[in-house]
Amino acid sequence: xxxxxxxxxxxxxxxxxxxxxxxxxxxxxxxxxxxxxxxxxxxxxxxxxxxxxxxxxxxxxxxxxxxxxxxxxxxxxxxxxxxxxxxxxxxxxxxxxxxxxxxxxxxxxxxxxxxxxxxxxxxxxxxxxxxxxxxxxxxxxxxxxxxxxxxxxxxxxx
Numbered sequence: 001x002x003x004x005x006x007x008x009x010x011x012x013x014x015x016x017x018x019x020x021x022x023x024x025x026x027x028x029x030x031x032x033x034x035x036x037x038x039x040x041x042x043x044x045x046x047x048x049x050x051x052x053x054x055x056x057x058x059x060x061x062x063x064x065x066x067x068x069x070x071x072x073x074x075x076x077x078x079x080x081x082x083x084x085x086x087x088x089x090x091x092x093x094x095x096x097x098x099x100x101x102x103x104x105x106x107x108x109x110x111x112x113x114x115x116x117x118x119x120x121x122x123x124x125x126x127x128x129x130x131x132x133x134x135x136x137x138x139x140x141x142x143x144x145x146x147x148x149x150x151x152x153x154x155x156x157x158x
Contacts, residue, residue, distance in 0.1 A: 036107070039097060040101060042091055044098060050064075050068065050079070074096070075096050076096055077091050
């Protein structure tokens with residue numbers, strides 16, 4: 001199988017192209033794709049608990065901490081103790097954060113509208129169904145239960 005014939009290669013290539021495209025747009029507004037996605041996932045009225053953001057984006061806590069620090073330095077967010085649970089911190093958007101969120105929303109919307117102009121809805125439906133099935137297989141954590149790699153030719157069978 002060539003790389004071009006594998007599912008993971010095609011997903012990776014497409015995601016990297018999308019990420020580069022979003023980063024190019026984000027750089028025009030002094031943010032990154034990661035910051036844009038975080039902005040999109042912060043509730044603009046009630047804020048969002050810091051602990052809820054990483055799982056929403058599939059990020060490691062360490063990565064999110066670094067992104068939030070950068071966002072705070074850029075004046076996009078501020079942190080406030082949760083009124084219900086003082087141990088928890090909520091993330092709120094500043095005026096600049098609201099502006100960045102709107103730019104991010106418009107950027108994502110524009111990309112999706114352009115894709116929908118070129119790709120018929122029935123093909124997109126198949127794409128969404130296939131991606132959901134692949135994600136389900138991976139998240140089911142049973143994909144490799146029956147996997148037994150064949151020994152290399154130079155190795156003797158165990």
